[in-house]
Structure formats: structure tokens, C-alpha cells
Amino acid sequence: MAYLTQPNYVKYACSCGLLKPITKMYFCRHCLKLRCGYCVCHEVDSHYCSNCLENLPSAEARLKKYRCANCYDCPHCFHTLSIRATSVTRNSEDGSKTASKLYYLACFFCRWTSRDVGIPDQASATGRWPERENENSETIASLIEYFKVLALKERIDKEKIFHTPRRNFSHFSKLGMTAALVRKRSGLPSLPLGRDADLTSLPTIVPSVASETVEPLPAEMFTTAPDLTKVTTLSQRFSQPDIQPELTSEMWPIHKHLFIKRSQRCRECEHNVYKPEYNPISIRFKIQLAAFYHIPEITLLSIGELKAGVPSEIVVRLCNPTQHLTSVDFRPLPSAMEEDLLWERQVQLCEERERKDSQRTSLTPGSLNTSLGSSLTLPASLTRQLTLYEPPRRVRLDVSSSVQLPSCGIVLPPRDDAAEYDDSAEKHNFQDDPEVVVWRKSNKAAVKFSITPDKTLASNEEVKCGFVLGYGYVNTMAALEGHKEPQRVELQVKVLLSLGTVVSDE
Amino acid sequence: MNKLKIASSAVVCVESKLKGTVSVGSMTVIHPKASVIAEAGPIIIGENNIIEEQVVIMHRLKDGEEWDESRVLKIGSNNVFEVGCVVNASAIGDHNVIEAKSYVGEGIEITNGCIIGAGCQLTVPEKLQDNSVFSGSSCSLSIAPDRPPAQTLQLEFLSKVLPNYHHLKKVKKPEQVN
Numbered sequence: 001m002a003y004l005t006q007p008n009y010v011k012y013a014c015s016c017g018l019l020k021p022i023t024k025m026y027f028c029r030h031c032l033k034l035r036c037g038y039c040v041c042h043e044v045d046s047h048y049c050s051n052c053l054e055n056l057p058s059a060e061a062r063l064k065k066y067r068c069a070n071c072y073d074c075p076h077c078f079h080t081l082s083i084r085a086t087s088v089t090r091n092s093e094d095g096s097k098t099a100s101k102l103y104y105l106a107c108f109f110c111r112w113t114s115r116d117v118g119i120p121d122q123a124s125a126t127g128r129w130p131e132r133e134n135e136n137s138e139t140i141a142s143l144i145e146y147f148k149v150l151a152l153k154e155r156i157d158k159e160k161i162f163h164t165p166r167r168n169f170s171h172f173s174k175l176g177m178t179a180a181l182v183r184k185r186s187g188l189p190s191l192p193l194g195r196d197a198d199l200t201s202l203p204t205i206v207p208s209v210a211s212e213t214v215e216p217l218p219a220e221m222f223t224t225a226p227d228l229t230k231v232t233t234l235s236q237r238f239s240q241p242d243i244q245p246e247l248t249s250e251m252w253p254i255h256k257h258l259f260i261k262r263s264q265r266c267r268e269c270e271h272n273v274y275k276p277e278y279n280p281i282s283i284r285f286k287i288q289l290a291a292f293y294h295i296p297e298i299t300l301l302s303i304g305e306l307k308a309g310v311p312s313e314i315v316v317r318l319c320n321p322t323q324h325l326t327s328v329d330f331r332p333l334p335s336a337m338e339e340d341l342l343w344e345r346q347v348q349l350c351e352e353r354e355r356k357d358s359q360r361t362s363l364t365p366g367s368l369n370t371s372l373g374s375s376l377t378l379p380a381s382l383t384r385q386l387t388l389y390e391p392p393r394r395v396r397l398d399v400s401s402s403v404q405l406p407s408c409g410i411v412l413p414p415r416d417d418a419a420e421y422d423d424s425a426e427k428h429n430f431q432d433d434p435e436v437v438v439w440r441k442s443n444k445a446a447v448k449f450s451i452t453p454d455k456t457l458a459s460n461e462e463v464k465c466g467f468v469l470g471y472g473y474v475n476t477m478a479a480l481e482g483h484k485e486p487q488r489v490e491l492q493v494k495v496l497l498s499l500g501t502v503v504s505d506e
Numbered sequence: 507m508n509k510l511k512i513a514s515s516a517v518v519c520v521e522s523k524l525k526g527t528v529s530v531g532s533m534t535v536i537h538p539k540a541s542v543i544a545e546a547g548p549i550i551i552g553e554n555n556i557i558e559e560q561v562v563i564m565h566r567l568k569d570g571e572e573w574d575e576s577r578v579l580k581i582g583s584n585n586v587f588e589v590g591c592v593v594n595a596s597a598i599g600d601h602n603v604i605e606a607k608s609y610v611g612e613g614i615e616i617t618n619g620c621i622i623g624a625g626c627q628l629t630v631p632e633k634l635q636d637n638s639v640f641s642g643s644s645c646s647l648s649i650a651p652d653r654p655p656a657q658t659l660q661l662e663f664l665s666k667v668l669p670n671y672h673h674l675k676k677v678k679k680p681e682q683v684n
């Protein structure tokens with residue numbers, strides 16, 4: 001797992017045009033494209049507390065302002081607070097002594113305790129700790145109420161203007177979703193529906209009044225040296241926006257933020273590429289289409305001395321992670337002109353398909369996007385008939401060397417976990433060109449080729465080379481969906497290698 | 507000049523390194539591979555201290571100075587020196603916790619109830635305020651209202667367990683050690 005700590009020497013071009021290491025990418029098995037964190041839809045599956053692992057439904061989480069009711073963070077260093085017990089002996093009225101336990105919150109990192117700020121010890125460990133009342137809570141609540149009604153009013157006004165003639169055919173209803181459902185899915189609070197709500201009168205709010213007079217600074221400000229240990233830092237103040245304590249004695253335990261489990265969906269075909277199990281205790285996944293399970297992995301093994309204009313030999317290791325035999329080949333990167341042509345053709349193709357689709361459903365993906373906002377994702381079952389075609393993006397590969405790639409393809413056998421332990425490893429009868437394949441072992445092969453750093457490179461400038469890796473992929477999804485035999489497809493991915501810096505001639 | 511004085515109830519493992527004139531108070535536990543090095547003058551360690559593995563307590567000789575019997579580094583009682591900390595302090599009071607892998611530079615006077623957080627590096631010579639707490643990578647300082655509790659249970663446990671698995675340095679009377 002060296003690549004977890006290494007800088008990213010080998011990068012693959014994602015379908016969105018970004019360059020990423022293979023460990024940060026997904027592979028959609030339905031549209032056979034590489035996906036990265038930037039070109040998938042992120043959805044919140046569940047909210048949970050990272051400390052007590054309580055799982056909260058999203059409505060309840062929203063109600064609790066996405067914070068855990070029982071767990072706290074240290075207001076001083078933001079580490080999780082722990083509950084500590086002290087035993088005290090109390091003198092009862094009849095003179096006998098009874099031992100009881102009292103609990104307080106303590107930070108094991110910076111040693112802050114709830115006693116520091118005078119929060120009384122609690123008799124039960126699980127009990128609620130005293131909450132501080134926010135003096136502005138009423139104002140905030142009335143403002144929220146006001147703007148909720150205002151937003152609803154404005155939206156209904158808007159609908160009246162634009163959609164009155166065909167209100168029943170709004171985009172939402174076509175997708176089988178009501179406005180309320182859309183609100184719910186996008187995480188907005190539900191509103192009293194439509195025409196029944198009283199919209200003629202907005203709730204009254206008291207506007208803030210600016211005042212001319214500013215309280216003068218206390219005299220101590222000028223006479224005594226500031227004690228920095230008693231003043232909070234900015235990050236400590238921002239962590240409690242409702243109180244914003246200026247003195248450390250006013251700090252209060254912070255309710256712990258909830259964490260989320262999220263699933264990620266391919267933007268084009270709406271299938272999940274990554275879905276964790278709901279249970280916060282589980283670290284397993286229902287779906288995890290990580291790219292390194294599906295496309296050949298490239299690792300740099302050795303790099304010759306890099307001198308500007310002088311050919312040098314590099315060895316890379318190719319690894320086939322799939323259960324199927326695959327073959328890989330290397331092609332040079334397309335020139336800028338070729339790429340432009342290719343790109344234009346793909347954009348045309350994409351538009352054509354879009355047009356065909358929109359004729360069929362008389363709804364263009366574009367309007368779907370604008371009306372629902374790009375952050376909103378629809379459940380696949382509702383939109384199966386509707387595919388979003390993304391225009392392809394151009395990939396910027398800044399290479400600073402030319403590559404003499406091996407002309408022949410290389411066959412990689414399927415992954416066999418048992419082979420690792422089998423010393424009498426079977427001899428493959430691959431007709432390898434010894435000039436190309438340095439060695440091979442089960443599903444891996446080391447491949448040699450030579451690169452020439454550009455003549456113009458000064459010393460210490462980075463040498464990068466790139467190529468197009470073609471690989472065979474067996475699409476088992478087609479078989480699962482009941483079509484026919486697993487399909488074999490030829491796919492391509494652009495790869496950029498960072499080889500290091502040029503050494504000077506001396 | 508190398509006089510070692512160890513109170514009878516103290517637990518000092520033979521694998522620890524005590525150099526120079528060092529006096530160890532009663533109930534103090536010194537783990538294997540801890541070093542207490544008295545270069546500039548004697549080190550007097552008080553009672554109920556825990557000095558864990560790989561701790562270095564130095565009474566460092568400055569350039570041009572010589573051993574001075576009257577230049578004493580006094581370490582008070584109930585201090586905990588956690589694994590791997592390096593302490594060059596000029597004085598140490600009572601009830602301090604020097605956490606793991608922290609560093610206390612020369613000329614720093616540790617008073618009472620101070621906590622030097624894990625990995626904190628203190629290098630500016632100064633006298634620390636009582637109950638100072640340093641924590642985090644930026645050594646942020648706060649003042650605790652109380653000193654940390656004494657590690658009585660841990661001390662009892664260690665002085666029971668350590669002799670079962672380690673040979674102890676036992677010096678009844680002050681004696682000459684080479």
C-alpha cells in the first residue's frame with residue numbers, strides 16, 4: 001500500500017478531465033467510465049455521531065441542528081470530551097456517611113474540564129448536561145419563520161406567472177415527484193402546502209436598530225496588561241457562534257457535530273458507484289466500484305537517469321485486478337489538433353443523443369438541471385428513462401518528454417489470490433518480447449520503454465510523460481441485466497507519469 | 507563524585523542510567539532505560555515521582571562551568587515524566603506532568619501543577635506560572651484552576667509489579683559508584 005503515503009507519481013485522466021491517482025477514482029460499471037469525487041453526485045445516506053455511533057434519521061438530525069445531544073467537544077481544543085467520575089462522601093442528616101459519585105466532563109488532551117467554567121457536577125453519567133440559553137434564539141426563530149413564509153409566497157407568485165396554464169405538467173409531476181418531495185430530497189424543511197396556507201399576512205418581525213453610541217472600553221483595557229490565557233482565540237469563538245465567548249471562563253462544551261455516511265452516484269447513468277452500509281458501526285460497503293478493482297494499475301518501478309534530450313529507460317509494473325484475462329496496449333497521446341477534432345465529434349454525438357432523448361420524453365436534461373438545481377439528485381428509479389449526457393471534457397496533459405512506447409500489446413492473466421502463495425508458479429506461455437516485458441508474475445508484468453526528456457528542460461525541471469493505455473474490460477453487468485454473454489469491450493485511459501526532475505550535465 | 511542515594515521504598519530499575527550525584531526520594535519509580543544525568547551539580551528527586559522509559563532528565567553543564575556541589579537541581583514530589591520526554595529544566599516543583607515526547611529546554615523553571623502536553627517543545631527560559639497547561643502543536647497555554655491529581659494508584663501498581671520483572675538498584679547508604 002505504498003501509494004497511500006507516496007506522492008502521486010502515476011495519474012489517470014478522469015472522464016471529467018481531472019488527473020487523479022487511481023486510488024481516488026471510481027469506475028462506473030454501467031457506462032464504463034472513470035469517475036472521481038468531482039464528477040459523481042454526492043448523497044447523504046445517514047447521519048451519525050462519531051463518538052457514540054448513534055444513527056439519526058435526517059429529520060431528527062435537522063431538528064437537533066446536526067449535532068449529537070449526548071456527546072461534546074472540548075471548547076478549548078475541540079477534542080472529544082470524556083466523562084470522568086469522582087466519588088464524594090456526603091454527610092447525611094443522621095450523621096452517617098454515604099459515598100456517591102459525581103460526574104464532570106474532561107478533555108484528555110488539553111485537560112480542560114467542565115469545572116473550569118463552573119458547570120456543576122452531575123449526579124448521573126448519562127444525564128443531560130445543563131444547556132446555555134441563547135438570548136437571541138427567539139429573534140432567530142421569528143426570522144426563520146418570516147423568511148419561510150416569504151419564500152413560499154414568492155414561489156407561488158412565480159408559479160402563477162409562468163406556469164398557470166399548465167400547472168399540472170410542471171417538471172416535478174412529470175418526474176413523479178411533487179414539490180414537497182423535491183423539497184424533502186433537497187434537504188429543505190417542508191412548507192405548509194400551497195393555496196391553503198395563509199399568505200396574505202407575513203409574520204411580523206422586529207428589525208434590528210443601529211445605534212450611534214458605542215460602549216466605551218473599560219479602563220482596565222488601557223491600564224493592565226492583557227492576560228492571554230484568559231482570552232479565547234478566534235477559532236474558539238467561531239466554534240460557538242451563538243455565544244462567541246471572549247473569555248475562557250465563558251466557554252461551554254460544544255455539542256459534537258454529526259458525521260454523515262454518503263453514497264456517490266454516477267452522474268451520467270445514476271447508478272451508485274459507492275454506497276456504504278447504513279449502520280454506522282459497519283465499515284463495509286454495499287457497492288464500492290473503486291477504479292483499482294477494475295482497471296489495470298500502473299506503478300513506477302525504476303527510472304533511469306533523466307537528462308534533457310537523452311533517452312532514458314523506465315520500467316513500469318502493470319497489474320490486472322480483475323477476474324478476467326485482459327490485454328493492454330500503449331498508444332501515444334493524441335496531438336492537440338487530433339484532440340480538438342475528437343472532442344468536437346463527441347460533443348456533437350452527445351448533443352444528437354440528447355436531442356433524440358428530448359424528442360422522446362419532451363423534456364430536456366438541461367431544463368431538469370436548471371429547475372432542480374445541480375445539487376439535487378433524483379433517485380434512479382424515478383429517472384431511469386432519462387439519461388444525462390455530459391459533454392466530454394478535454395484533458396490537459398502537460399508532458400515534457402517524448403515516449404517510445406512498446407509496439408506490441410501485453411496479455412495480463414486474471415487475478416488469482418492463491419497464486420501469491422504458490423511457489424511452483426505456473427509458467428505462462430506468453431509470447432513476450434523480452435525487449436518489452438522485463439518479468440511477469442501471476443497477474444503482473446513489468447514493462448520497459450524509453451523516454452526522452454525535452455531538450456529545452458533546464459535542470460531541476462520536472463519530467464512528465466503520458467500515453468494512452470488501452471485495456472480490455474469484461475462487462476459483467478450486461479450479463480447480470482439479462483442481455484447475453486459478458487461483453488468484452490476495449491477501453492482507453494490517458495495516463496500521466498511524473499518521473500522526477502532533470503539532472504544537470506555536470 | 508558519583509554518589510547515588512536511593513530511598514529504601516524507591517523502585518529504581520538497574521537498566522536505568524543514573525549519572526553523577528543523584529538522590530532518589532521514597533516511593534519514586536524509575537523505569538528501565540530512563541536517564542537522570544547530573545553534570546553540573548547534584549540532582550535531588552523528591553517523593554512519589556514516576557520517571558518512565560526513555561525519559562532524559564539533564565542537569566546540563568554549560569560551557570566553561572565545572573561541577574558545583576551547591577548547584578542543585580531539585581525535583582519536587584508527585585511528578586510524572588512520561589515516556590520519552592527530555593527535561594533540561596532548572597527547577598521542578600510538585601504535581602507536574604511532563605507528557606510523552608515533550609521537551610523542556612534549559613533555563614525553564616517548572617513550578618507546581620504544570621502540564622507540558624505531549625510533543626510540546628518549550629524553549630524560552632522563563633518561570634512557568636503555577637498550573638500552566640501546554641497542549642497541541644502550537645503549545646497553546648491555558649491556566650487550569652487545579653493541579654492534576656496525583657497518580658497514587660499507578661505508583662502503587664508499579665512499585666508492586668516492576669520488582670517482579672526487573673532487578674532493582676538498591677543503595678542503602680550513600681556509596682561510591684564507578
Ligand SMILES: [Zn+2]
Nearest residue numbers: 014016036039
Ligand atoms: Zn472526474
Ligand SMILES: [Zn+2]
Nearest residue numbers: 049052068071
Ligand atoms: Zn454522540
Ligand SMILES: [Zn+2]
Nearest residue numbers: 074077107110
Ligand atoms: Zn481540550
Ligand SMILES: [Zn+2]
Nearest residue numbers: 028031266269
Ligand atoms: Zn455510470
